[in-house]
Amino acid sequence: MADEQKPESSPEPVAGTPGDAKAIAPKPPAASPTPAAKPHAPKAPAVMATTPWESSLTELLKNHFGDSIAEFSSYLGQNFLIVRPEAVNSVLEFLKLEADFDYLVDITAVDYPKRAERFDLIYILYSYSRNERIRVKTMIPDGYRPKSATSVHLAADWLEREVFDMFGIEFDGHPNMKRILLPDEWQGHPLRKDYSILDVDRRWVQENLGIEVGQ
Amino acid sequence: MAGSTFLDSSELVLNMGPQHPSTHGVLRVILKLDGEKVIGTECVIGYLHRGVEKIGENRTYVQFAPYVDRMDYVAAVSNGLGYCLAVEKLLSVEAPPRAQVTRVILTELNRIASHLLWLGTHALDIGAITPLFYTLREREEVLKIFEKYCGARLTTHAFRIGGLQYELYDGFEEDVAKFCDMFLPKVDEYEELLTDNRIWVERLKGVGILTAEQCKAYGVTGPVLRAAGVAWDLRKAQPYSGYEQYDFDIPIRQNGDTFDRYIVRMEEMRQSVRIIRQALERIEPGPIMAKVPKVIKPPVGEVYVSIEAPKGELGYFIVSDGSTQPYRVRVRPPSFVNLQALDQMCRGALVADVVAIIGTIDIVLGEVDR
Numbered sequence: 001m002a003d004e005q006k007p008e009s010s011p012e013p014v015a016g017t018p019g020d021a022k023a024i025a026p027k028p029p030a031a032s033p034t035p036a037a038k039p040h041a042p043k044a045p046a047v048m049a050t051t052p053w054e055s056s057l058t059e060l061l062k063n064h065f066g067d068s069i070a071e072f073s074s075y076l077g078q079n080f081l082i083v084r085p086e087a088v089n090s091v092l093e094f095l096k097l098e099a100d101f102d103y104l105v106d107i108t109a110v111d112y113p114k115r116a117e118r119f120d121l122i123y124i125l126y127s128y129s130r131n132e133r134i135r136v137k138t139m140i141p142d143g144y145r146p147k148s149a150t151s152v153h154l155a156a157d158w159l160e161r162e163v164f165d166m167f168g169i170e171f172d173g174h175p176n177m178k179r180i181l182l183p184d185e186w187q188g189h190p191l192r193k194d195y196s197i198l199d200v201d202r203r204w205v206q207e208n209l210g211i212e213v214g215q
Numbered sequence: 216m217a218g219s220t221f222l223d224s225s226e227l228v229l230n231m232g233p234q235h236p237s238t239h240g241v242l243r244v245i246l247k248l249d250g251e252k253v254i255g256t257e258c259v260i261g262y263l264h265r266g267v268e269k270i271g272e273n274r275t276y277v278q279f280a281p282y283v284d285r286m287d288y289v290a291a292v293s294n295g296l297g298y299c300l301a302v303e304k305l306l307s308v309e310a311p312p313r314a315q316v317t318r319v320i321l322t323e324l325n326r327i328a329s330h331l332l333w334l335g336t337h338a339l340d341i342g343a344i345t346p347l348f349y350t351l352r353e354r355e356e357v358l359k360i361f362e363k364y365c366g367a368r369l370t371t372h373a374f375r376i377g378g379l380q381y382e383l384y385d386g387f388e389e390d391v392a393k394f395c396d397m398f399l400p401k402v403d404e405y406e407e408l409l410t411d412n413r414i415w416v417e418r419l420k421g422v423g424i425l426t427a428e429q430c431k432a433y434g435v436t437g438p439v440l441r442a443a444g445v446a447w448d449l450r451k452a453q454p455y456s457g458y459e460q461y462d463f464d465i466p467i468r469q470n471g472d473t474f475d476r477y478i479v480r481m482e483e484m485r486q487s488v489r490i491i492r493q494a495l496e497r498i499e500p501g502p503i504m505a506k507v508p509k510v511i512k513p514p515v516g517e518v519y520v521s522i523e524a525p526k527g528e529l530g531y532f533i534v535s536d537g538s539t540q541p542y543r544v545r546v547r548p549p550s551f552v553n554l555q556a557l558d559q560m561c562r563g564a565l566v567a568d569v570v571a572i573i574g575t576i577d578i579v580l581g582e583v584d585r
Contacts, residue, residue: 046515046537075516076304102431105521106547110534124519124532124547128431128445131452135519155434158555166268181261181584190269191543197266197273 053079057099064094080135085121088138089147092123096152101125101134104153107160109167111193118142119169123149140169148174166191183208225249229566233262237340237570240580244557244569251565256558260551263584271544276302276376276511279544284370286546287582289332292325292361293524295374300455301520301531302376303505305513313501314378315457320391320494321364321373322456323487327398328357329525329577330480334405337477337574341418346408353401356394363390377507388495395488402484409477419474423560423572426471433556437527437549439576442479443471449523460497461490473575480577512539519547526550526577546585550578 050073058072061081068087073080083091095101105124112118117139126133140146148171149156160171161180168189170177178184187201202213232243241262247255267286271279283298284291296318303309310318335350358368363384365373373379409415425435427443440447448465450458466482468475513535521530527549534543553576560572 048516049514076307076518078518104434105528106519106530106532106545106552108532108545108547110517110543122532124530128447133453133519153434154432155552155555158551179261181264183261190266191272195269197269 048075050075053081055079060099061091061094065091078133078135080137083136083138085138085140085144085146088121088123088136089149089152091136092125092149093152095125095134095136099127100129101127101132103128104149104155104159105133107149107156107163109163109169109191111167111191113193115139116141119167121146121163121169145170145172147172148177150174165189168192226254231569233259238573238580239336239578242554242573242578242580242583244573246561246566246569248566253561253564253566253569256561256569258554258557260554260580261584263580265585267585268544268546271541273540275539276513276541279541280374280376281370281372283546284372285581286548286585287329287524287526287529287550287579288369289579290325290329290525291370292321292373293329293522293529295372296322296456297520297522297524297529297531299374299376300522301518301533302511302513304518304520305516305533305535306376306507306511308377308505308507310378310456310505311502312457312497313499314374314503314505316494316497316499317379317383317503318374318456319458319461320491321361321371323491323494324357324360324391324394326487326525327484328354330484331357333480333525333574333577334477337571337577338409338415340570340574341415343409343412343415346405349401349405349408353398356397360387360390360394363387375504376511378502378504382503383498388498391491392495395492399485399488402481406481410481416474418567418571419477419575420472421470422473422564422568423575424470424472425556425560429556429559430471433559434552435527435556437523437525437553437577438476438479438483439471439527439553439556441465442468442475444469449521449528453521455520455522458490461493463490473571476575510539512537521547524549526579526582527553548582548585550576550580550582551585554578554583 053072053074061069065087068084069081070084071082103126105126108122110120119140121138121140123136125136148160158180160174163169164171164177165179165181166189179186183204186204188195188199200213205211205213227248229246229248231246232238233241243259245257245259246253267282270282280295280298283294287294331350331354335347338346361371362368364387365371365381425439425443427445430440430443430445444467446465446467451465463486466479466486468479515535515537517534519530519532521528529549530547532545533541536542557572557576561569564572
């Protein structure tokens with residue numbers, strides 16, 4: 001395990017070497033506590049510097065969904081809203097039917113292992129008629145089964161399968177909830193933060209490829 | 216069923232790929248057939264999965280840049296542009312004008328190279344061998360320009376976060392202008408070979424229809440969407456790299472079949488030449504790199520930035536935790552999303568049409584599987 005962490009921490013010395021010690025020096029607490037924990041330990045103090053997002057659309061959503069939408073924000077000119085997990089599908093449907101957000105661009109997730117609600121689940125939407133892009137974001141704990149968006153957007157089918165494959169988030173009501181990129185029998189979900197970049201399903205490799213990992 | 220023989224069973228499951236020349240890589244399609252008619256398909260993908268997104272979380276922003284070239288390896292320049300734009304957005308910097316113009320020239324050249332490879336292989340799948348030799352001949356000229364500019368032909372890593380690594384070489388403008396002059400008549404030549412060719416038309420017309428509504432429902436973008444009559448191109452809708460300053464058209468067609476997608480791509484190549492010619496006149500002396508810190512450490516935040524790649528909308532969703540490495544890099548690959556519509560396009564078609572339809576979506580498995 002010790003040497004598995006090496007590649008993750010190796011960029012650190014590289015980043016520090018070329019005379020940039022002064023750039024890093026002013027804030028010593030942030031600079032790597034231990035090499036093993038450093039790379040992706042989500043430090044609480046730094047947060048996204050968002051600004052509130054207000055428009056006729058947010059008014060409409062606020063009136064319709066009330067408390068189900070926790071936040072309307074904007075970061076670098078990109079708007080997003082944070083929705084309670086159980087309301088995601090109805091928000092997507094409402095956005096599609098009432099606000100013309102008819103193109104589901106992408107579904108993806110982000111893993112924050114130290115948070116109680118472990119995953120960010122992100123839906124990127126676009127409207128052809130408004131030429132506008134927004135993100136619908138929700139936070140879910142490990143093991144929570146969000147409702148599949150396939151009934152609203154056909155495009156969600158493969159995208160949700162990929163999220164399941166990579167993060168182990170199972171979508172409720174998905175017509176074909178199985179892995180898409182990795183083999184069906186594979187154990188583990190690689191984009192979780194506790195899955196090291198050197199990890200593989202050793203048994204699968206042994207059984208199917210007839211080689212030892214690292215050979 | 217009692218009394219039935221094998222002759223009664225009309226459904227046949229046929230396995231196509233992963234090692235099949237017309238799947239353009241390692242795509243496996245399981246076809247359910249009734250006679251020669253396709254009644255359902257299922258794609259099995261992932262044979263080329265390398266975990267690019269995971270690698271991204273374990274490299275610095277600069278280190279990850281060459282990896283993105285390995286996704287859509289026939290349009291590596293576009294991949295690099297999308298990634299650089301996304302990180303630049305996180306850093307709130309913009310590439311200087313000279314770099315932007317060069318980026319436009321190189322990405323448009325790459326669009327031509329990508330479409331040429333598509334045309335050659337697509338025609339080959341249908342049974343026309345000759346176009347492949349012609350298209351690869353012209354593509355070679357583009358690759359030579361890339362090689363002269365940055366030393367690599369395919370996985371170019373031509374751009375850097377904040378601008379360009381290399382100054383233009385002496386004679387770059389002349390090389391590109393010469394290519395444009397040479398290339399335009401060649402497009403007519405390809406069209407002479409194919410557009411009115413009876414076999415070509417019969418094989419493509421009315422095959423694999425995807426309507427505008429279906430395109431939107433499946434999230435399909437790029438030439439496939441434009442062939443269905445939707446004049447949507449990110450270079451126009453949400454311009455980046457100064458595309459709003461160029462005068463060009465979005466070619467569209469109405470039927471959404473394989474033949475229309477062919478026409479749309481042919482016209483796109485002409486439009487790319489138009490953009491390149493305008494860009495050549497815009498090259499001005501100046502810096503090629505914006506002020507970017509030596510150690511790239513974007514503030515905490517997340518952005519989604521997308522560009523019009525040759526195959527459709529290519530997006531990068533990057534989450535920064537304020538360190539030198541991205542916390543999460545998500546690539547929204549056009550090939551992956553477009554391939555999802557294969558089932559819809561194949562239903563009711565013949566087995567031979569499946570080959571034409573896979574070709575017409577223009578997928579690159581390196582990007583589908585990442």
